[in-house]
Amino acid sequence: MFRQTILIHTSPIKLTASPAIHRLDAVEEKEPTPVSVEDGPIGEYKRLVQAGQFIDDSFQRLIVSRLDRLYRELLDYTPASSPMDASKALGGVGYLRKLFGRGNGDQEKMPEDTPRGLYIYGDVGTGKTTTMDLFYDTIPTTHKRRIHFHAFMLDVHSRINTFKRTHRAADDPVPTIARELAAQAYVLCFDEFQVTDIADAMVLRRLVTELFRNGVVVVTTSNRHPDELYKNGIQRESFMPCIELLKQRCEVVSLDSGTDYRKIARETETVYFSPITADTNKVLHALVGLASGNAPVENNVELRFLGRALCVPVAANGVARFSFAQLCKDAHSAADYIELAKHYHTLILTDVPVMSMSNRNEARRFITLIDALYESHAVLIMSSEDDIYNLFTGKCEVDSFRAETAQLTGTVESAHLSEVVTEDKFNALAYAGEEEVFAFQRAVSRLVEMSSRHWIITGRNRILAENAMRQEQSVADDSQMRSAA
Numbered sequence: 103m104f105r106q107t108i109l110i111h112t113s114p115i116k117l118t119a120s121p122a123i124h125r126l127d128a129v130e131e132k133e134p135t136p137v138s139v140e141d142g143p144i145g146e147y148k149r150l151v152q153a154g155q156f157i158d159d160s161f162q163r164l165i166v167s168r169l170d171r172l173y174r175e176l177l178d179y180t181p182a183s184s185p186m187d188a189s190k191a192l193g194g195v196g197y198l199r200k201l202f203g204r205g206n207g208d209q210e211k212m213p214e215d216t217p218r219g220l221y222i223y224g225d226v227g228t229g230k231t232t233t234m235d236l237f238y239d240t241i242p243t244t245h246k247r248r249i250h251f252h253a254f255m256l257d258v259h260s261r262i263n264t265f266k267r268t269h270r271a272a273d274d275p276v277p278t279i280a281r282e283l284a285a286q287a288y289v290l291c292f293d294e295f296q297v298t299d300i301a302d303a304m305v306l307r308r309l310v311t312e313l314f315r316n317g318v319v320v321v322t323t324s325n326r327h328p329d330e331l332y333k334n335g336i337q338r339e340s341f342m343p344c345i346e347l348l349k350q351r352c353e354v355v356s357l358d359s360g361t362d363y364r365k366i367a368r369e370t371e372t373v374y375f376s377p378i379t380a381d382t383n384k385v386l387h388a389l390v391g392l393a394s395g396n397a398p399v400e401n402n403v404e405l406r407f408l409g410r411a412l413c414v415p416v417a418a419n420g421v422a423r424f425s426f427a428q429l430c431k432d433a434h435s436a437a438d439y440i441e442l443a444k445h446y447h448t449l450i451l452t453d454v455p456v457m458s459m460s461n462r463n464e465a466r467r468f469i470t471l472i473d474a475l476y477e478s479h480a481v482l483i484m485s486s487e488d489d490i491y492n493l494f495t496g497k498c499e500v501d502s503f504r505a506e507t508a509q510l511t512g513t514v515e516s517a518h519l520s521e522v523v524t525e526d527k528f529n530a531l532a533y534a535g536e537e538e539v540f541a542f543q544r545a546v547s548r549l550v551e552m553s554s555r556h557w558i559i560t561g562r563n564r565i566l567a568e569n570a571m572r573q574e575q576s577v578a579d580d581s582q583m584r585s586a587a
Contacts, residue, residue, distance in 0.1 A: 143237050144170040150236075153401045155416065157380075157387040162229045165357050168220055169237040172321070175217035176241060181288045181317025182213060212315055212351075219320040219351060221295070223327050224358035230323040231293050233357070237321060238291045247287035251295045251322070255302050258309065276305070280312030292322035297332040303341045310344050314351050321352075328354060373553050375485045378453055382485045386423075386450055389483055393448045394418035395565050407441045414442075420563065422446040426454045430467040439474035447480055447562035454486035458495045462538050465494060469545045476548045481563050490549050494542040 147166045150156040222230045238248045249257075258279060265275035283290070290313070297303050313320070324331075328348050332341050348354075375382040390399070397419030405412040412434075416423035422442065429451065442449070457465040475482050486493060551557060558570040 141240065142170045142173045143240050146236055146240050153416070155399045155401070157384045159229065159384065161357055162233055165222055165233045165355060166236065168353060168355055169233060172217055172220055173237065173240060176289065176319065179217055181216070181284065213317050216314070216317050217319050218353055221322055221324065221328060221348060221352040221354045222357055223324045223354070224356050226325060228357050230357050234291055234293065234321055234323050241289060243289065245287050246289040246291070248291040251292040254292060258305060262305070276308040277312050280309055280316055284313060284316035284318050288317055289319050289321070292320065295322040295324040296326065297335070297341070300336045303332050303335055307341055307344045310347055314347065373481070373483045374490060376487065376489050378485050378487055383452070386452060386483065386485055390416070390418060390421060390423055390450060392569070393483070393563055393566055394421040405441055405445060408437060412438050412441060417446070420446055421448040421450065423450040423452070425452050429471060430464045434467060436470050436474065439471045443474045443478035443480045448566065449475060449480060449482050451482065451484045454484055454493065456487050456493055456495060459538065465538060465542065469541050472545045472548055476552060479561055481558060481561050481566055482552055490546055494539070
């Protein structure tokens, strides 16, 4: 995957009574605004990738394409009025019989024009919630709701309790609650769909049916395939129709890249990554979230000082992210780097190449940047073409230059030596190369120190410091357990 080169040693939910039932066809809405292709999930995903907020991931792109399909279908969708009126919902088959599936309500016809939702499942840390949230943010309707599934079920149980206090014991609350939910939002986005107890299973058995009957579109994430929901649960056979209905009304797709980059970011013992691969880029992207406490990301933040401006491509809560080209190929001075280190306690620098005498200007800027970060005790997280000991080939070039020149002076007649290389030119070039080599050796020494766990713990980024202290404690605990054994 990637090589780790330097080790670090170093709101409560407020539940209220259910609101009165509102009908969607009674809500006056303005004519929809025309939406371009770039307004959907795919366009937004591309924009966020270009802005550096997302790493382009083939697995996520597949899910986003499915969500974009649903987005297009929702543009022209408005659910029909509820197919059942309140008097019918409150009469007939009793509540308990319906909960356990012995009524015939589930056989009633479902609307045929409802777009098929999406059930996204996969391992943790693969981007399921991120892609669903992107979809949710792009839907141009106010009749939508995004909620963690556990919070949703607490709300549903609260509504049931409220219903029971004002209705007969035999009355069925589920159709009424489903219509209330559908009236408030016909697009429901659930995070972490899971069923762990019989109370939720039996309510969902009926509620999911009624939501779909009212034209609700469901998009949900889960760590389990629908067939694995409520596995080994009590009376699971009564829950099976709910699973089948979910698979019928939602496209089931897997988002599983096989790698949890958030976990790697939390547990990694390195701040320098090489070589540069898709995996290292994804870990660095996850480290932006870790180092900033998952704060909102800003793009192209402008720092103004001394009559000049420095544009920070990606910034979040004291964390700045640049590519090597943006920070060291462009003409920047020590003042720029000092100002950057003053405003940001953590710098994530990507795509650092191997440098030689032919691009020593970039090498000098890189060295100056390291000096500024070192003096301000900032944290540097970096991806590079090779490990830090091999990032500068200047010494090899100087040695080669000396050997070649010595050979020339021994084989070329002295009368023509001035046309090949003069002694002054030889000394000047050798001296310049040796200066770069010396400066880079000092920079490497500082980079080693800046990668230590002690540097992180005593540094300015308290989030990374606490994470490093937890790692240190874990190492100490493991060592103590091995000693005791």
